[in-house]
Amino acid sequence: MKKAKITAYVDAALFDEIDALAARRRVPKTQIIEAALASFLSPDSAEQSEAAIVRRLDRLTRSLERLERDQEITTEALALFVRFWLTTTPPLPDDTYLAAKAKGKERYGGFVETLARRLGKGTTLMKELPLDLPGSTDPR
Structure with missing residues (x-):
């Protein structure tokens, strides 16, 4: 493969780093600079970064969906309890x-x-709920 010559000026500290890396790896400085330029110009690195970001966003989306589901269950359970309590509890006499x-x-x-003790142990209703429902399996 034919090579073209490039003359470039770099910061002295960067040159020293290239020189030290070449000495450690026992390769020519040209090979290190070629690898760095290829990596910088490669579309693969940008695509890999984008894919990593997309995977992270997908994980965050699934986590947010679980949180929303858990919040809906909690709100519905509380609402049912309050409705039941209000309809079944008679008013108290003044005395x-x-x-x-x-x-x-x-x-x-x-x-x-009790709440503090359960939370301290890591025991939560959301962890127990799937076990209480017939035919349910824990999705986590």
Whole structure:
């Protein structure tokens, strides 16, 4: 293959790096510069970068779709619970209101402690839910 001569000026520090790499690999500086130029001019590197970005975007999209699904399940479960609670819980008589309020505060404290303990262990409803549904398999 016929070679053409190119004269180019580079920064002295870059020249020293090329010189050191050539000495370490025991190859001519021309070979290192040719490889660097080929890599810079190659459309493959741009296509590889684009493919990597597309793969990452696809992963992010799937992750976002799972988050949206989980959020819909959580919202629907909460809405069903609130609707059920509101339709089945009778109003409190005035003479028991303060006792019920104190009991509610106590129960809420227990709820928060249980929630903190479950989250600390990594146990979540979203992980258990597929196991509770008949015929379901865990997609994760």
